[in-house]
Structure formats: structure tokens, C-alpha cells
Amino acid sequence: MRKFKEFIIEKLILICGLASIFFVILIFLFLLKEGLAVFKSVNLLKFLFGKNWYPISEPAQLGILPLILGSLLVTIGAAVISVPIGVACAMYIAEVAPIKIKEVLKAGIELLAAIPSVVLGFIGMVTLVPWVKAVFKVPTGLTALSGSIMLAFMAMPTIVSISEDALYSVPKSYKEGALALGATRWQAIWHVMLPAASSGILAAVMLGIGRVIGETMAVMMITGNSAVIPHSILEPVRTLTATIAAEMGEAVVGSEHYFALFAVGIVLFVISFAINVTADLFLHKKK
Amino acid sequence: MSNSKTSQKIAFFFLFLATLLIIVPVGLIIVIIIQKGLPAINWQFLSDIPRQGMRAGGIFPAIIGTIYLVTGAIIFALPIGLLAAIYLSEYSKDNLLTRIIKLAIVNLAGVPSVVYGLFGLALFVVFCKFGASIISGSLTLGIMILPVIITTSREALESVPHSFREVSLSLGASKWQTIRNIVLPNAIPGILTGTILGLGRAAGETAPILFTVAAFYLPRLPHSILDQAMALPYHLYVISTQVPNVDEKIRYGTALVLLALVLIMNLVAIIIRYKFRKKKKW
Numbered sequence: 001m002r003k004f005k006e007f008i009i010e011k012l013i014l015i016c017g018l019a020s021i022f023f024v025i026l027i028f029l030f031l032l033k034e035g036l037a038v039f040k041s042v043n044l045l046k047f048l049f050g051k052n053w054y055p056i057s058e059p060a061q062l063g064i065l066p067l068i069l070g071s072l073l074v075t076i077g078a079a080v081i082s083v084p085i086g087v088a089c090a091m092y093i094a095e096v097a098p099i100k101i102k103e104v105l106k107a108g109i110e111l112l113a114a115i116p117s118v119v120l121g122f123i124g125m126v127t128l129v130p131w132v133k134a135v136f137k138v139p140t141g142l143t144a145l146s147g148s149i150m151l152a153f154m155a156m157p158t159i160v161s162i163s164e165d166a167l168y169s170v171p172k173s174y175k176e177g178a179l180a181l182g183a184t185r186w187q188a189i190w191h192v193m194l195p196a197a198s199s200g201i202l203a204a205v206m207l208g209i210g211r212v213i214g215e216t217m218a219v220m221m222i223t224g225n226s227a228v229i230p231h232s233i234l235e236p237v238r239t240l241t242a243t244i245a246a247e248m249g250e251a252v253v254g255s256e257h258y259f260a261l262f263a264v265g266i267v268l269f270v271i272s273f274a275i276n277v278t279a280d281l282f283l284h285k286k287k
Numbered sequence: 288m289s290n291s292k293t294s295q296k297i298a299f300f301f302l303f304l305a306t307l308l309i310i311v312p313v314g315l316i317i318v319i320i321i322q323k324g325l326p327a328i329n330w331q332f333l334s335d336i337p338r339q340g341m342r343a344g345g346i347f348p349a350i351i352g353t354i355y356l357v358t359g360a361i362i363f364a365l366p367i368g369l370l371a372a373i374y375l376s377e378y379s380k381d382n383l384l385t386r387i388i389k390l391a392i393v394n395l396a397g398v399p400s401v402v403y404g405l406f407g408l409a410l411f412v413v414f415c416k417f418g419a420s421i422i423s424g425s426l427t428l429g430i431m432i433l434p435v436i437i438t439t440s441r442e443a444l445e446s447v448p449h450s451f452r453e454v455s456l457s458l459g460a461s462k463w464q465t466i467r468n469i470v471l472p473n474a475i476p477g478i479l480t481g482t483i484l485g486l487g488r489a490a491g492e493t494a495p496i497l498f499t500v501a502a503f504y505l506p507r508l509p510h511s512i513l514d515q516a517m518a519l520p521y522h523l524y525v526i527s528t529q530v531p532n533v534d535e536k537i538r539y540g541t542a543l544v545l546l547a548l549v550l551i552m553n554l555v556a557i558i559i560r561y562k563f564r565k566k567k568k569w
Contacts, residue, residue, distance in 0.1 A: 006463045010378070016367045017374025020391040020437065023430055027398060030409040088305035096299055097306075105310060107557060112313045114553040116491025117400075118520045119542050122527045123316050126535075156309050186295035207397070214399025216494040217520075221528055241401045241494075248405070248498050253413055265405040269398065276397040280390055 031269055035262030038062065047263060053227040053238075055247065055257040062260045064267070066229045070144070070237035071213060073230055074223060077148025078155055078212045083205050085152075086159030090204075093160065094167040095189050106161075113157035121221035124150045129222055136234055142224030144237045150218050155208035162207060166200020167193055203282040210275040214268065216241040240264050317550075320543050327540025336506040341526050342533050344506075346541055351508055352421075352516030353490055353548070356500065359425025359512070360432060360489045365482055368436030372478075375437070376444035377466055396434035400494040403431045407499040421512045424500025431495055432485035439484060443477020444470055476563035480556045487552035491545065493520040503529075519545045 038047065042062045050063015093105050128149060133141030170193050178188035194201070224236025225246060238246075244261050251257040335345030379385040407427030417423045447470050455465040471478075493501075501521040509516040523541045526533045 002461075006461060009463055013370045013374045013378060016370035017379065017388060019367050019371055020388055020395055020433065023433065024391045024394050024398075026410070027402070027406045030406050030414070031402070034405075034409045085305045085308055088302045089309050092299075092302035092306045096302055105306060108310045108313055110557065111317070111550065111553065112309070114487055114491075114549055115313075115316065116493070116520055116545060116549055118491070118493045118524050119320070119546050120316070122523060122538065122542050123319065125527060127319070153309070153312065160309070184291045184295045186298045187291060190298070210397050214397070214402070216399065216401040217524060221524070241399055244401050244405060245494055245497055248408070262405055262409070265402050268402050272397045272399055272402075273394055276394045277390065280393050 028269060031262055031266045035259060035264075035266045038256065038259035038263045041256055042260075047260075048267075051229060053243070055251075055260055060256055060260075062256070064240070064243075064264060066227050067238055067240045067243050067264065068267075069229055070223070070227070071239040071241070073144045073233060073237055074147040074151060074219065074239055075209060075212050077144060077233055078151035079205070079209055081148060081152035082155045082159055082208060082212075086156050086204075086208065087163050087201060089156070090160045090163035090167060090201075091189060091194070094164045095185070095193065106164075109157050109160050112153070113161075116217075117154065117215060118217040118221075120150060120154060121218035124218060124222040132234075138234050140224060140236060142222055142236050143234050144223060144230060145233045147219050147223035147237070147239075148233070150222055151212045151215055154215055154218065155212050158211050159204045159208040162204035163197070163201045166197040166204065169200070170196040199282045199285050203279040206275050206279040206282070210272055210279070213275075214241060214272055216245050220245050240268055244268075317546070320539060320546055323535070324539035324541075324543025324546075327536040328543065332537075332540055333544070337504065337522075338506070341504060341522075341530050342537070346519070346522060346544065348505060348508055349517040349519045349522040349541075350544065352500075352502075352518045353520075355421050355509065355512075355516060356424050356428060356496065356518055357486050357489045359421060360428035361482065361486055363426055363429035364433050364436055364485060368433050368481075368485075369440050369478065371433075371437045372440035372444055373466060375441050377462070377470065392434045392437055395430075396438075398431075400431065400492055401497075403427055403495040404497050404499060406430075407495060412499055417513065419498065419500055419502075419515050421500055421509060421514060421516050424496045424516070424518075425512075427495045427499045428489040428492065431492065432489050435485045435488055436481050439481025440474070440478045443474040443481070446477065447473045476559050480560045480563075483552050483556040483559070487549045487556070490552070491520055491549045493518075493524055496521060519548070 047062055047064060049065050050061065051065050052061040052063050053066050054061040093102055097105060124146060128146050129141035131141070132143060132146045174192050174196055175188050178192040179185070183191070219239050220242035223239065223242065225238045225242060226236040227238040227243065230237045244264055247257070248261050251261055332345045333350065334347050336348055337346065338344030375385070375388065404427065407423055411417045411423035411426050412419055451469050451473065452465050455469045460468065496518055500516055500518070502515040502517050503525060505515060505517050519541065523545055526541060527538050
């Protein structure tokens with residue numbers, strides 16, 4: 001009887017162990033189930049590269065190029081800001097900061113990761129948006145730039161903590177060797193530690209970018225939500241994620257619009273899948 | 288030599304500056320929200336329903352909605368997550384299957400939150416016909432926090448020394464008895480940390496509940512798990528973008544309640560982890 005009970009429990013453990021694989025597949029299947037229907041009315045190329053997103057006009061125009069460009073613009077802006085600052089902060093925490101300050105800084109970064117994105121979006125609306133409007137003298141502060149700054153901030157915890165791990169896992173003998181040869185601490189960090197940790201840092205950057213592309217609420221609240229092809233970073237844009245969040249509430253289940261939003265979801269899923277798998281390869285390469 | 292010393296000083300200064308650029312805004316955000324939100328907080332704000340189209344009254348239904356959602360999510364995610372962690376730490380071998388499971392967990396953690404919303408809509412709301420309801424929202428949030436719970440629980444289980452297991456097994460205990468009586472009790476603080484972090488994550492997310500449960504304006508408490516509910520993060524989104532002329536004070540007050548809820552959970556998790564590390568006997 002005891003043997004039988006343990007047999008059941010161990011099978012249950014195995015099933016739960018496989019649950020993650022099951023859920024990833026389930027998510028993808030349900031996105032496909034609802035999203036592929038849109039390709040009855042628009043072909044893949046027209047969907048990805050169509051310049052007009054007018055999902056509720058008659059006939060509907062379902063080109064997501066403006067949304068892709070919106071996401072791309074905001075993401076590039078966020079990466080340009082967050083990568084140098086994030087990696088520099090990781091170097092400071094891993095190599096320079098005294099041990100007590102280090103703990104405080106790590107807790108601070110963890111707190112930032114914990115702040116809900118809707119709260120950051122709200123704070124962005126009341127502080128960052130008016131600031132961008134005043135500094136750049138643009139008609140509205142709800143721009144791609146505001147989104148980039150906010151998202152850069154939201155990508156920091158990922159970039160800092162994973163880069164710091166990567167720096168930390170470089171064997172101590174590397175640094176000691178460099179110091180013994182007469183290098184300063186900075187020279188050891190810059191010429192020895194950083195190259196040795198490069199694949200981990202690359203993974204950190206990719207995961208940070210993944211976070212930025214997938215971020216929804218803050219970006220919807222501060223980028224102005226205009227689904228047209230952007231010409232400058234000081235114009236309102238609409239990202240892939242914000243489009244789903246803003247429009248799904250009004251889309252009728254089973255309508256073309258509903259299918260199209262799921263197809264946008266497929267695009268996002270594929271992007272995040274590609275980023276995560278590649279980042280994982282980089283993280284494992286180092287071992 | 289003095290030249291390279293100078294460049295070290297300059298370099299370290301810039302590293303320090305970069306760190307300040309991240310940490311100072313975090314502090315400022317928290318201080319601003321506390322300072323401007325605190326005047327709005329009183330018993331009426333916390334215990335009353337929203338009134339006058341959310342321009343007055345309180346946020347009680349949103350608080351209760353969030354508590355329901357988070358509880359539902361954890362009831363679903365904790366058993367599955369814990370058993371999955373036990374599988375990875377105690378049973379799995381270093382093979383392709385384990386590699387794929389780990390990759391799946393990483394991917395589950397990386398799926399954009401709004402895609403979880405779509406998934407919840409397609410599976411729970413439409414396919415399972417739960418409608419927009421607490422159960423749909425809870426299950427969606429539950430799947431979303433699964434990676435957090437699996438990863439932290441696994442770390443906790445793996446940090447229990449091997450010798451503990453070996454002693455138990457050599458005394459004639461079976462594998463499951465060893466896990467239940469020796470490994471699990473020693474890993475509880477770590478598992479608790481992961482659970483609380485998962486709770487905090489679920490409480491703060493908006494996108495997954497947008498189409499699965501969140502009610503724009505529902506000035507009463509939900510009647511059952513098949514009922515819609517208001518939720519704090521969605522309520523903050525609504526009053527800061529969808530409803531004109533809401534008093535700043537109410538917005539900041541709502542933001543403060545949400546932020547406090549999430550940060551307190553995280554602080555508790557950090558403290559448990561810290562105490563546990565200090566107390567460790569091995």
C-alpha cells in the first residue's frame with residue numbers, strides 16, 4: 001500500500017515537472033488557434049509589412065508595420081540608454097562597491113524590479129511626460145522617447161543582476177593574475193573581467209531587451225498610442241503590446257480584428273521565444 | 288603609473304554615476320508616491336466603494352478583487368510549482384529532457400504579460416466558457432507566476448546538503464519519505480520566499496487580467512468565482528488614463544496602496560531569505 005502511494009506521488013511529481021513544457025506548448029497552440037484565422041483575409045507579407053493598421057474600418061486594413069516600427073523604435077531607444085548604464089552599474093556592484101553598500105544596492109535594484117509596471121506608467125505620466133514636453137518643446141510629451149526612457153529603467157534590473165552574476169562567476173584567478181602583473185583594478189576589470197564575462201553580459205542585454213519588447217502597461221500609458229509609421233523619436237507611437245492591450249477590449253470574439261490581435265500575439269511570442277532561447281545558449285556557453 | 292591611477296579614478300566615478308542614475312530614481316519614485324499618496328489614505332478610502340464615477344469614495348472592491356485573484360493564483364501555482372521543483376531537484380537526470388524543461392521555464396518567464404492575457408482569453412474565457420471571471424484571471428496569473436515559484440523552490444531544495452538525504456536513506460527511509468520529512472522542512476523558508484515573490488508579481492500585473500477578469504467599474508464585491516472583479520492595478524490604469532478629472536490625490540492614493548502591497552511582500556521575502564541565510568546550520 002505504501003509502495004503504491006509512493007508510486008502515485010512520484011508520477012504526480014513527474015507530471016508537474018513536465019507542466020512547464022505543457023504550458024509553453026498550450027500557449028503557442030491557443031495563439032495559433034485564434035490567430036491563424038486572420039490569414040484567410042490577409043496574407044502573411046501584407047500583414048507583416050502592410051503600412052496601415054485600421055482594424056475597424058470597412059474593409060479593415062491589417063498591416064502591422066507601424067506597430068513593429070513603433071516597438072522597434074522604443075526598444076532601440078531603451079537599449080541605447082539601458083545597456084551602458086546597466087552594465088556600468090553591474091561592474092560597480094560586482095567589483096567596486098564596498099560589501100555593505102553592495103547589499104543595499106542589490107536590494108534597491110530588486111525593489112525596482114518589483115514595482116508594478118502600471119505604477120511606473122502612472123509615475124511616467126505625471127513626471128516624465130511633462131518633462132519631455134517642456135525640454136524638447138514638442139506638442140505632446142507622450143512620445144517614443146518617453147517610452148524609451150521608462151522602458152530603459154524597467155530593463156535595468158534584468159541587465160544589472162544577470163551581468164553582475166556573469167562578472168561574479170569569472171574565476172578569481174583571472175583578476176588576481178592581472179593584478180599581479182601590475183594592472184590597476186580598473187584595467188583588470190576592463191581588460192580581463194569584462195571580456196571573460198562577455199557571453200553572460202550579452203545574455204543579460206538580450207533578456208533586458210526581451211523585457212522591453214514585452215512590456216505593456218507603462219508603454220501604453222506614455223507613448224501616445226498613435227498607430228502610424230513614426231518619423232522621429234519625438235512622435236507618439238504605438239507598440240505591438242499596447243495595440244493588443246488597448247484594442248482587445250473592444251474587439252468582438254471571432255471577428256477579423258480579434259484574430260488579427262491574436263496574430264500580433266503570435267509575433268510577440270515568437271520574438272520572445274527566439275530571444276530567450278538565444279540568451280539561454282549564451283548563458284550555457286560560458287559553463 | 289599615476290596616469291593609470293587617474294584613469295581608474297575617472298572610470299570608477301562613472302560607474303558610480305551610472306549606479307546613482309538607477310538607484311536615485313527608484314528612491315524618488317517611492318518617496319513621491321508615499322508623499323502624495325499618504326494624504327488620500329484613510330479608513331473611508333480603504334473600506335468604501337468607488338463613488339461618482341470613481342472620482343470619489345474608496346477602492347475597497349479593487350483591494351478585495353486583487354486579494355481574490357492572488358489567492359486563486361497561488362492555490363493553482365504553488366502545488367504544481369513545488370512538485371515541479373521537487374522533480375527538478377530530486378528526480379531529474381542531467382539529460383535532454385531536463386534541458387528542455389529548464390528551457391521551457393525560461394520561456395514561460397519571458398512570455399510578454401499581454402500574451403498571457405490573450406492566452407487566458409482564448410483558453411479560459413472563450414474555450415472553457417468561464418467568461419471574464421475571477422477563475423479565468425486567477426488561472427492566467429497562476430501560470431504566469433509558475434516560473435518564479437519553480438525557480439526559487441528549486442534553489443531552496445537544492446541548497447539542502449546531500450548528506451541529509453544520504454543519512455535518511457541509509458536509515459531505511461524511502462526516497463519520498465526522505466523528501467517529505469528531511470528535504471522539504473529544511474527548504475521551507477526558501478519556498479516561502481518564492482511564494483511571496485510570486486504573490487507580489489501576481490498582485491501587480493495588469494495586462495494578464497485586462498481581458499480575463501478585470502471590471503472597469505463594479506462598485507460591489509464579487510458574488511462568486513465566476514463573477515468579474517475590480518483589481519488594484521487595473522483600477523489605477525483606469526483612473527489615470529480612462530476617466531477624466533479624477534482628483535490627483537485618489538490616483539496617488541491608489542498607486543500607494545498597490546505599491547505598498549507589492550513592496551511589503553517583497554520586503555518580507557527579502558527578510559525571510561536574509562534570516563534563513565544567517566541561521567543556516569550547514
